[in-house]
Amino acid sequence: xxxxxxxxxxxxxxxxxxxxxxxxxxxxxxxxxxxxxxxxxxxxxxxxxxxxxxxxxxxxxxxxxxxxxxxxxxxxxxxxxxxxxxxxxxxxxxxxxxxxxxxxxxxxxxxxxxxxxxxxxxxxxxxxxxxxxxxxxxxxxxxxxxxxxxxxxxxxxxxxxxxxxxxxxxxxxxxxxxxxxxxxxxxxxxxxxxxxxxxxxxxxxxxxxxxxxxxxxxxxxxxxxxxxxxxxxxxxxxxxxxxxxxxxxxxxxxxxxxxxxxxxxxxxxxxxxxxxxxxxxxxxxxxxxxxxxxxxxxxxxxxxxxxxxxxxxxxxxxxxxxxxxxxxxxxxxxxxxxxxxxxxxxxxxxxxxxxxxxxxxxxxxxxxxxxxxxxxxxxxxxxxxxxxxxxxxxxxxxxxxxxxxxxxxxxxxxxxxxxxxxxxxxxxxxxxxxxxxxxxxxxxxxxxxxxxxxxxxxxxxxxxxxxxxxxxxxxxxxxxxxxxxxxxxx
Numbered sequence: 001x002x003x004x005x006x007x008x009x010x011x012x013x014x015x016x017x018x019x020x021x022x023x024x025x026x027x028x029x030x031x032x033x034x035x036x037x038x039x040x041x042x043x044x045x046x047x048x049x050x051x052x053x054x055x056x057x058x059x060x061x062x063x064x065x066x067x068x069x070x071x072x073x074x075x076x077x078x079x080x081x082x083x084x085x086x087x088x089x090x091x092x093x094x095x096x097x098x099x100x101x102x103x104x105x106x107x108x109x110x111x112x113x114x115x116x117x118x119x120x121x122x123x124x125x126x127x128x129x130x131x132x133x134x135x136x137x138x139x140x141x142x143x144x145x146x147x148x149x150x151x152x153x154x155x156x157x158x159x160x161x162x163x164x165x166x167x168x169x170x171x172x173x174x175x176x177x178x179x180x181x182x183x184x185x186x187x188x189x190x191x192x193x194x195x196x197x198x199x200x201x202x203x204x205x206x207x208x209x210x211x212x213x214x215x216x217x218x219x220x221x222x223x224x225x226x227x228x229x230x231x232x233x234x235x236x237x238x239x240x241x242x243x244x245x246x247x248x249x250x251x252x253x254x255x256x257x258x259x260x261x262x263x264x265x266x267x268x269x270x271x272x273x274x275x276x277x278x279x280x281x282x283x284x285x286x287x288x289x290x291x292x293x294x295x296x297x298x299x300x301x302x303x304x305x306x307x308x309x310x311x312x313x314x315x316x317x318x319x320x321x322x323x324x325x326x327x328x329x330x331x332x333x334x335x336x337x338x339x340x341x342x343x344x345x346x347x348x349x350x351x352x353x354x355x356x357x358x359x360x361x362x363x364x365x366x367x368x369x370x371x372x373x374x375x376x377x378x379x380x381x382x383x384x385x386x387x388x389x390x391x392x393x394x395x396x397x398x399x400x401x402x403x404x405x406x407x408x409x410x411x412x413x414x415x416x417x418x419x420x421x422x423x424x425x426x427x428x429x430x431x432x433x434x435x436x437x438x439x440x441x442x443x444x445x446x447x448x449x450x451x452x453x454x455x456x457x458x459x460x461x462x463x464x465x466x467x468x469x470x471x472x473x474x475x476x477x478x479x480x481x482x483x484x485x486x487x488x489x490x
Contacts, residue, residue: 001025003065006040006100010093012085021083023064028101029161030094037062040097044090045069051090055082067093091190095160099194102168106137106176108318109167109196111230113182113223114203114240116364117307118156121203123335124311125179131328132320137170139163140181141358142336142464146170157186160193167195177318184209188222192230199317200231201238201310205245206363210390220245228256236260238313240306241267261317263309270313275305280341284308288322295326301339301371337463339368342483348490352451356479358463360386360413362396365460369404377454380407382447383461384440385427387418387469394423398431405458407450408433411443413461414469440468440477445486459483 006025007013026038032054035041041058043051043066052070059082066077066084077084087093099105112121122138126145129136137146139158144151144166157163157180170178182192182200205220213219227237227249237253239246241264253260263270271287282297284305297308312325320328334340342354355372359365365383373379381401385394401408410427412420420438428434437443444459451457459479462468468477 001101003040006097007085008100010096012087012093016085025065025101028094028097030090030159032057032061035061035063038064040065040067042067042090042094042097043069044094067097089190091160092193095164095190095193098161098164102164104171105164105167105196106171106178108177108198109180110178110199110201110314110318111180111182111192111195111197111226112201112203112310112314113184113187113226114201115206115208115361116359116367117203117303117310118181118183119358120304120307120335120338121201121310121314122179122181123338124308124329124332125314127332128311128315128320128325128328129177129318131331132315132324134177134318134320135173135175136177136179137175138179139166146173146175148173155186156181156183157191160191163191163195179314182226184219184222185212187225187230188213192226195230197226197231197235199236199238199314200226201314202227202243202249203240203307203310204243204363206361207393207396208361208390210392211388224249224252227253227258231258234259236317238263238310238317240264240310242306261313263313264306270309272305272309275302293322293326296330297332298330299332299335299339300341301368303367303371304339337465337480339371340463340480342480342487345487345490348487350451350453352448352454353456354448354483354487355456355458356463356483357458357460358465359383359458359460360462362393362400365397366400366404368458368460369400372456372458373404376456378406378452379404379456379458380409380447380451381405381458381460382409382411382440382443383459384411384413384415385423385461386414387416387420387423391426394426395430398427398429398434402431402433405433407447408435409443409447410434410436411440412438412468412470413440414465415471416469417471420470440479441482444479444482448483448486448490 003022004018028040030042030044035058041063069090112118119141122140126138141156143153237258237260239262241262261269265272273285275284286293315325337358340356357368359368410424462479466478468475
């Protein structure tokens, strides 16, 4: 693709003379290690690194054009007769040229943001489409999941180059319905900018990622970028009607002339009327356009009712009727690592229940424990907190565990570069019931062995993850596999 086409619709291109220099561009990237011959290298100044330091490496690897946001190096590049363009925001610039380079996208793209529920919503939406015989895909924490294949991803919301490349591949495979998770980091860093977003959803918001965003307002603003900056003109914003922030969100959407559709008890669009749980199946009644509808979901947790409503809304605005959505949702399987129930072998003499969940925020842990607390003889929990992440939430999560669980096992999650002992100490500071076991395998083993008749055990924090990050090393570790191994050897 010619450089002039890659830079299409960008104001900065006016400074270039394409009659003199308009090469055929073979690729775009911000990582110098990924650069090949005739690539564009976009230098981005990040939190921990500065891409401008790697311009020489990119030149050696064959980069033919450069995008910079550091004015100080302009003269140096001019001296070397290197073709470049200056921009105030390299991250936005990258998303734009990535969308121009990977020009084709699926026809129906939706995205979900919120502190909790993103993975469940994208998974359920994808399953509704699948059960309605619609070729579809989901992109997020569980990876890229399409009808025919799965692929692991590094981040909940990948960098803009990878996102646009994935969308282009899905289009080529004639997959035209896609639901993406939109993380606050991804939104703040323009990773989803310039995707052709038809529908966007907001699940909820509570404390998380304050190590990055610093304040709740900054965190909230990053979430709202999905609606105010990315959702295309004429698109629909799907909003949980029962949030403390709902009025604020709706007002912002109204101010910006964004069409909205709500779900929940206080909704006038998809109103939650009532629900009850029976034999691990939730039976739900809703009102849509003054008509009563009933449906079931084979997953527990009141919060999953809201996630199912959100998914129904997303599927509905992709062209699936309410009736078809409700029939399709009955068939959804267990969501990996989201209150996932582990099958207990018959040989075990005592009747216990074990659940794996990704809950790694105070709000998520509270809701999960509240769900399991119902009709429980005893409830125990195993969890830790991630290193190099919001430290303020650790004592909050310790207190929540102390309030709701009978036994609390504090162990390591992904400590990363932080002291695991310090992380555990932060949690234990507000948890008098804490039993500290640093090794996660041993913590899970002891928790299972200590379970009494009728007890429920929650293993929280890592969910579907199959690794543990300690220091700079990544070790193979799965909560689910660990549980199955312990149960097998009992």
